[in-house]
Amino acid sequence: MTADRVLVLNCGSSSVKWRLYDGDEGVDKGTVERIGEPGGGPADHSVAIREVLEGLDLSGLTAVGHRVVHGGMLFGEPVLIDEAVLAAIRDLVPLAPLHNPANLAGIEVARAALPDVAQVAVFDTAFHTTLPEAAATYAVDRDTAQRYGIRRYGFHGTSHAYVSRRTADLLGRPYDEVNTITLHLGNGASACAVAGGRSVATSMGMSPLEGLVMGTRSGDVDPTVVFHLRREGGLSVDDIDDLLNHRSGLLGLTGANDMREVLARRADGDPAAALAFDVYCRRITGYVGAYYALLGRVDAVTFTAGVGEHAAPVRAAALAGLERLGIAVDPERNAGSGDRVISPDGAEVTVCVVGTDEEREIARSARAVAVA
Numbered sequence: 001m002t003a004d005r006v007l008v009l010n011c012g013s014s015s016v017k018w019r020l021y022d023g024d025e026g027v028d029k030g031t032v033e034r035i036g037e038p039g040g041g042p043a044d045h046s047v048a049i050r051e052v053l054e055g056l057d058l059s060g061l062t063a064v065g066h067r068v069v070h071g072g073m074l075f076g077e078p079v080l081i082d083e084a085v086l087a088a089i090r091d092l093v094p095l096a097p098l099h100n101p102a103n104l105a106g107i108e109v110a111r112a113a114l115p116d117v118a119q120v121a122v123f124d125t126a127f128h129t130t131l132p133e134a135a136a137t138y139a140v141d142r143d144t145a146q147r148y149g150i151r152r153y154g155f156h157g158t159s160h161a162y163v164s165r166r167t168a169d170l171l172g173r174p175y176d177e178v179n180t181i182t183l184h185l186g187n188g189a190s191a192c193a194v195a196g197g198r199s200v201a202t203s204m205g206m207s208p209l210e211g212l213v214m215g216t217r218s219g220d221v222d223p224t225v226v227f228h229l230r231r232e233g234g235l236s237v238d239d240i241d242d243l244l245n246h247r248s249g250l251l252g253l254t255g256a257n258d259m260r261e262v263l264a265r266r267a268d269g270d271p272a273a274a275l276a277f278d279v280y281c282r283r284i285t286g287y288v289g290a291y292y293a294l295l296g297r298v299d300a301v302t303f304t305a306g307v308g309e310h311a312a313p314v315r316a317a318a319l320a321g322l323e324r325l326g327i328a329v330d331p332e333r334n335a336g337s338g339d340r341v342i343s344p345d346g347a348e349v350t351v352c353v354v355g356t357d358e359e360r361e362i363a364r365s366a367r368a369v370a371v372a
Helices: 045-054 083-091 100-113 126-130 142-148 157-171 224-231 237-246 249-254 259-267 271-295 305-310 312-319 358-371
Strands: 005-011 016-022 025-032 061-068 118-123 179-185 189-195 198-202 300-304 350-353
Touching (some): 016 045, 025 045, 061 358, 126 198, 179 271, 179 305, 259 305, 271 312, 305 312
Parallel strands (some): 179 300, 300 350
Antiparallel strands (some): 005 016
16 A cells, blocks of 8 residues: 555535545545435435445545546646635535535535545536636627626536557557547537537536436436426426436436436337437537547547447437548447547548546646645
């Protein structure tokens, strides 16, 4: 065991994922789920994190790296946590009401339990602070937007950063010379256009609701849907929020939020599953085409996360019809496993599958800040 150990805490709205690193090697990990749910796990995040810390050998710990979902425009890099940083994260809760409170709970418990260990915040939004203003700006009244922080922030930043760098490694090219479209397809899903290591477009917006179809989130919808449901359906703002975030996406279309189940039902001839699959993949195709146009030159398209890494039919269907752009998938390579190229030899655009590792990215960032 070295004296260069980092604990990563990744607190979701109802879960805690943790991973302990000894140097760059992950030596222990776990997940606590159904936090705060009736008949589920621990009563709240504070209880869950105390239980995690009590069960670990944390000797030789260099830092605790905390995933924080929303850093607004205040944080473009990982930062050492102090009272000012904590206050800023609290101020950003209205922009991430489901996630920043859970992130704060993790920070507060870890600071109390490990007062002599550096605590580092690594922000999901940080990678996207390089977005051009034309990409980040919504066409709404400027004064209103400034008053309420209405703009595109983007999420999954640690994943898009890690995967785009790993893609450059697969291509054997310098990171700052490669243009990549990264597709993080999990229960949450987002696309990102990365130009020479900089995020220049991303599908999630002010919140993680915008963009691709997800497990339970709708992705892009006409804003009039909200007004219509309020006026004609009598739904409250909270009801509509719950509908679009928790009862839409694959779940809303099929009753299942797991792509594996959707694929199985589709194979059995279920028309609802077939439609959901088509809606899901069509949305991805549209974003890939749009980001190709924005980048001008695309060196690689890379799939990652649970669906992106394991659902070969999704990868094939999402890129079908893009051959004139130099994008194609080789069926035999697509059926394989692990980090790999799945495009045919000589393809103009390399299509890759790369396993994301957000916890490793957070650990490296936390270590760098702690020893600086």
